[in-house]
Ligand SMILES: O=c1ccn([C@H]2C[C@H](O)[C@@H](COP(=O)(O)OP(=O)(O)OP(=O)(O)O)O2)c(=O)[nH]1
């Protein structure tokens with residue numbers, strides 16, 4: 001079962017990207033891969049973090065949606081290439097270029113090739129809330145327990 005896909009406006013900020021537009025790799029892919037807009041290979045030393053351009057601006061517009069930039073599992077697990085902000089959250093009203101904070105959390109240097117697929121963009125539903133200010137809550141089973149309060153097994 002699938003509902004019609006939302007259409008998002010995408011501004012391509014560098015003509016080289018017309019050959020590399022994001023797409024879903026398979027029919028069931030959750031994310032579209034984002035590529036590194038680089039003029040030359042970029043080497044990240046262990047522990048180094050750099051902001052990398054994507055050359056794309058995607059205007060979501062609908063406040064009921066958000067974008068998420070997530071690491072690619074192969075880069076993250078095999079090479080320690082993850083995101084400096086762990087997860088990128090893209091607001092529906094953001095019209096700027098999508099940027100990827102790339103962090104080499106590994107032990108070895110890693111070189112990113114121009115136009116390499118570096119991260120993935122996932123569109124997710126969002127519910128905005130109103131806060132009702134109260135003095136206390138009706139008790140729940142959990143109460144204020146958290147951070148491992150239910151044990152490990
Ligand atoms: O990985 C990311 C994360 C964010 N953004 C852009 C889109 C997002 O809508 C905007 C703001 O992100 P966020 O709210 O997470 O950052 P902030 O530090 O709170 O900045 P601001 O004060 O602009 O909201 O920056 C990216 O391009 N890539």
Ligand SMILES: [Mg+2]
Pocket residue numbers: none
């Ligand atoms: Mg913010």
